[in-house]
Amino acid sequence: MKKNRNVGIVGIGQSVFSSHREEVNQPEMIHEAVVEALEMAGITMADVDCVVHGNMELFEMVHQPDLWHTIGTGAWGKETLRITTGGTTGATLVAAADHLVASGLHDIVLAIGFEKLQEGHTTGGITNMADPLWGRQLQTGALTGMTAAAIIDEFGAERARKAAMTYRILMDKHAMRNEKAHRRLGLEFDQADELAVNSPALVGELRMIHMCSQSDGACAMIFASEEKAKQLCAQPAWIRDHITVHREEMFCIFGNAPVLSTHRYAAQKLFARNGITDPLSQIDVFEMYDPSSWWGMDWLREFLMLEGDAHLRMVENHDIAIEGTFPVNPSGGVIASNPIGATAMVRVAEAALQIMGKAGAHQVPKPVRQAMASGFGGTMWTVLFLLTKDIPALDERR
Amino acid sequence: MSRRVGICAVAQTPFKRDYWEERFQGMALIVLESLLEQTGLKFDETDGIQASISVSDDIFDARTISDNAMTDVLGAHFGCEEKVAQEGAQALYYATAMIRSGHVDTVLVLGHCKESQGQSRNMVTHMAFDPFYTRPVGMDFQAAAGLQAQAYLQKSGIREDQLARIVVRARNNAKRFPLPLEIDPVDPTEVRNSPMLADPIRSLHAYPVTDGAIGMIVAAEERARAICPNPVWITGVGNCMDSFFLGDRDITANFALKQALQRACRRAEIDRPQDAFDVVELSDLYAYQLPLWCEGIGLCPENRAQDWLDADGLDNHRVNLSGGTLAGSPLILGGLSRAASVALQLMGKAGDAQIDGARRGLAHGVMGPAGQFHTVLVLERDGSGR
Numbered sequence: 001m002k003k004n005r006n007v008g009i010v011g012i013g014q015s016v017f018s019s020h021r022e023e024v025n026q027p028e029m030i031h032e033a034v035v036e037a038l039e040m041a042g043i044t045m046a047d048v049d050c051v052v053h054g055n056m057e058l059f060e061m062v063h064q065p066d067l068w069h070t071i072g073t074g075a076w077g078k079e080t081l082r083i084t085t086g087g088t089t090g091a092t093l094v095a096a097a098d099h100l101v102a103s104g105l106h107d108i109v110l111a112i113g114f115e116k117l118q119e120g121h122t123t124g125g126i127t128n129m130a131d132p133l134w135g136r137q138l139q140t141g142a143l144t145g146m147t148a149a150a151i152i153d154e155f156g157a158e159r160a161r162k163a164a165m166t167y168r169i170l171m172d173k174h175a176m177r178n179e180k181a182h183r184r185l186g187l188e189f190d191q192a193d194e195l196a197v198n199s200p201a202l203v204g205e206l207r208m209i210h211m212c213s214q215s216d217g218a219c220a221m222i223f224a225s226e227e228k229a230k231q232l233c234a235q236p237a238w239i240r241d242h243i244t245v246h247r248e249e250m251f252c253i254f255g256n257a258p259v260l261s262t263h264r265y266a267a268q269k270l271f272a273r274n275g276i277t278d279p280l281s282q283i284d285v286f287e288m289y290d291p292s293s294w295w296g297m298d299w300l301r302e303f304l305m306l307e308g309d310a311h312l313r314m315v316e317n318h319d320i321a322i323e324g325t326f327p328v329n330p331s332g333g334v335i336a337s338n339p340i341g342a343t344a345m346v347r348v349a350e351a352a353l354q355i356m357g358k359a360g361a362h363q364v365p366k367p368v369r370q371a372m373a374s375g376f377g378g379t380m381w382t383v384l385f386l387l388t389k390d391i392p393a394l395d396e397r398r
Numbered sequence: 399m400s401r402r403v404g405i406c407a408v409a410q411t412p413f414k415r416d417y418w419e420e421r422f423q424g425m426a427l428i429v430l431e432s433l434l435e436q437t438g439l440k441f442d443e444t445d446g447i448q449a450s451i452s453v454s455d456d457i458f459d460a461r462t463i464s465d466n467a468m469t470d471v472l473g474a475h476f477g478c479e480e481k482v483a484q485e486g487a488q489a490l491y492y493a494t495a496m497i498r499s500g501h502v503d504t505v506l507v508l509g510h511c512k513e514s515q516g517q518s519r520n521m522v523t524h525m526a527f528d529p530f531y532t533r534p535v536g537m538d539f540q541a542a543a544g545l546q547a548q549a550y551l552q553k554s555g556i557r558e559d560q561l562a563r564i565v566v567r568a569r570n571n572a573k574r575f576p577l578p579l580e581i582d583p584v585d586p587t588e589v590r591n592s593p594m595l596a597d598p599i600r601s602l603h604a605y606p607v608t609d610g611a612i613g614m615i616v617a618a619e620e621r622a623r624a625i626c627p628n629p630v631w632i633t634g635v636g637n638c639m640d641s642f643f644l645g646d647r648d649i650t651a652n653f654a655l656k657q658a659l660q661r662a663c664r665r666a667e668i669d670r671p672q673d674a675f676d677v678v679e680l681s682d683l684y685a686y687q688l689p690l691w692c693e694g695i696g697l698c699p700e701n702r703a704q705d706w707l708d709a710d711g712l713d714n715h716r717v718n719l720s721g722g723t724l725a726g727s728p729l730i731l732g733g734l735s736r737a738a739s740v741a742l743q744l745m746g747k748a749g750d751a752q753i754d755g756a757r758r759g760l761a762h763g764v765m766g767p768a769g770q771f772h773t774v775l776v777l778e779r780d781g782s783g784r
Contacts, residue, residue, distance in 0.1 A: 002500050003499060003500040003501070004400045004401075004498060004499050004500045025528075025530065051639070054483070056456065056462060056463065057455070057456040057457050057483070058456050058457065058460075058461075058462045059462075061457070061525055062525060062526065062528075062529075063455070063457045063522055063523065063524075063525035063526040064455070064483070064484065064526050064765065064766070065526075066484070066639075067526055067639075067642055067765070067766045067767070067770055067771065068526070068527070068528045068642050069642075070639055070640075070641060070642045070770075071641070071642055071643075075639045076639060076640065076641050077638060077639065077640075077653075077654075077657065078638070078639055079636065079637050079638060079639075079661065080484075080637060080639045080771065081482070081484065081488060081491065081492055082482065082483050082484040082488070083480055083481065083482055083483065083484075083492070084456070084463075084481055084483040085463070085465065085479075085480055085481055086462070086463035086466060092480050095480070096480070096492065096495075098499070098501075099492070099495040099496045099498075099499040099501060100495045100499075102498075102499035102500065102501070103400055103494070103495040103496075103497075103498035103499040104400045104498060105494070105495050105498070105635070105665075125462050126462060127462075128460070128461060128462045129461055129462040129463045129466050129467070131467055243478070244449075244478040244479070244480065245476055245477065245478065246469050246472075246474035246475070246476075246477060246478070246479050247469065247474075247475050247476060248469045248470055248475045249466055249467055249469055260476075262476065265476055377463070378463055378466045378469075379466060379469075
């Protein structure tokens with residue numbers, strides 16, 4: 001398959017992420033991100049052809065909120081598209097913007113993901129996705145202790161718990177360098193033992209400290225055709241490829257667990273068609289949708305196709321720290337900030353900032369030529385992106 | 399120019415007032431099975447359906463991630479599916495972009511909506527208003543339409559008997575069209591005596607609350623030709639968002655519709671839209687909207703709707719030979735249903751409503767209070783002269 005034309009990311013804006021953005025309403029919060037993205041790209045709304053919008057309606061209970069948000073998105077008189085896919089929404093919006101520009105329909109597209117979780121009930125909203133007859137009684141929203149139990153089974157309780165806390169504290173140290181992040185707790189490694197015992201338990205071994213936040217926030221990104229991107233930006237982040245992999249609602253309906261994870265499946269396919277044989281050396285930074293420390297740790301193994309305890313060692317050795325050999329979530333990740341409809345977009349946006357060299361205090365110290373970003377949502381759905389510093393070749397993939 | 403995109407097959411469940419006997423997944427499955435049978439396709443990343451675009455709405459379904467519960471029907475178990483949470487015509491807009499980008503060749507578009515499950519007109523669309531200024535005064539799309547109807551009827555002078563004729567015509571047309579629309583004919587007196595819904599809109603002036611699902615197979619040119627003998631090409635797409643607050647707009651001016659039309663026609667290389675189409679399908683949620691949108695498209699001269707209707711302008715321009723949205727399409731699937739009706743005409747499958755030699759058609763979708771957002775699609779078949 002041949003891509004029609006290249007698409008570059010030229011502008012990124014993020015509102016401040018917080019548990020309570022009571023001083024702004026939804027369109028005002030979005031407006032913060034849009035203004036910042038336009039400023040970075042050095043353009044105005046007059047240059048934007050199309051506005052792409054997404055979130056999850058049941059969190060705020062606003063039907064087709066792009067209609068109201070027009071006063072904050074700048075979509076008046078523009079073409080628009082609204083796409084939602086649950087937690088993956090933000091990454092799906094990036095995929096949609098990529099298609100809209102690559103197709104030749106538009107030269108410059110503004111994509112916006114947002115959520116104002118304070119205005120609804122997050123776990124109640126997520127629980128509502130399960131089948132009212134077959135699944136809802138078992139639903140605990142995004143709160144699950146299953147992965148923690150599995151890691152403890154495999155590697156023993158002491159090592160597993162310690163690694164999960166190491167992951168958590170590394171992410172907080174990253175968030176401390178990102179002034180937009182919601183939870184910046186200032187954790188130190190000597191607090192690990194105390195937190196592992198005293199943080200409130202949610203489900204099984206999943207404790208409050210392990211879990212992602214519920215945030216208010218918006219993210220905006222500006223995408224441009226190769227020609228425009230080169231004019232607007234000295235170093236755009238180029239979209240090399242992306243893949244979307246969903247899976248059935250009922251986890252075991254097509255066979256018994258364990259089954260292949262969508263993360264591993266997506267990574268295998270994406271790597272194969274882009275000539276990535278050694279992700280740890282060919283990818284310079286990874287922004288992962290990590291809803292909890294346990295999931296984050298476990299998913300390193302899936303995305304990077306690691307064997308044995310390699311993923312645990314990466315955490316224990318601080319390889320995933322900003323200064324490490326394979327930096328993961330220099331932004332602080334989802335555990336620090338989680339405005340759900342924006343969250344997956346923030347992953348791609350942060351990966352792009354790393355390539356553009358504009359991540360500020362959380363810029364990784366090594367050269368970033370290729371970055372990966374993942375979105376997660378639904379019932380273990382994956383959207384996986386590869387961004388590059390060099391302009392991708394438009395030749396046949398696969 | 400990037401490659402052409404064609405509609406290869408169309409399928410629809412019956413559109414009913416209350417489709418109680420099927421869950422939304424079941425409605426979608428009926429559509430999917432018909433599409434697979436018509437095309438012989440399977441979900442297959444090499445030579446089958448490579449991605450799915452669904453259309454539904456979380457608040458209508460009262461389900462967070464309304465596409466989550468139908469991964470199997472959308473072929474997305476270890477596959478790609480994305481949901482357009484907007485009016486259904488936008489799924490074709492997005493499918494066009496997805497295929498032209500080169501990312502995939504063959505896409506399933508499948509929308510569902512059960513308006514009967516919620517208070518569609520007064521609760522669901524009420525939730526589209528902002529919680530500070532417009533919700534507290536009880537706004538919903540129906541109330542907004544009432545305001546638009548007041549303004550437009552005053553401006554155009556359209557009479558009550560003309561509105562009644564629009565409704566009678568829509569329902570008679572629906573009977574001749576091959577898509578299963580469960581709607582009964584009415585006589586003009588019934589329309590004029592039907593209760594007031596949002597003055598001046600009477601209950602029979604409004605589209606009936608509808609349940610159903612509708613889908614299409616859409617493919618890149620070379621695939622489309624292999625799948626079916628007479629694909630319908632999506633040659634123009636365009637849409638436009640107007641301002642949110644009604645007071646910020648001239649609600650009879652068709653600003654967004656005109657912009658959407660202009661964009662679609664530019665992409666389809668059409669200079670004079672008023673003469674360009676053999677069939678036109680417009681999303682008329684209320685009777686007054688049909689002449690209003692016809693003015694926006696340029697079929698009816700501005701401010702001449704009264705005379706134009708009396709001179710059979712609707713039949714002369716072959717507008718809504720399917721019955722249109724007034725014959726019943728689920729709220730968020732109106733534009734997709736209109737595109738399906740145009741596609742069937744261009745495929746020669748419009749039954750008793752078939753226009754001989756129909757080569758090019760326009761399909762229109764609308765969303766939001768008093769037509770805040772419009773989508774226009776230009777559809778053509780081979781031999782349309784281009």
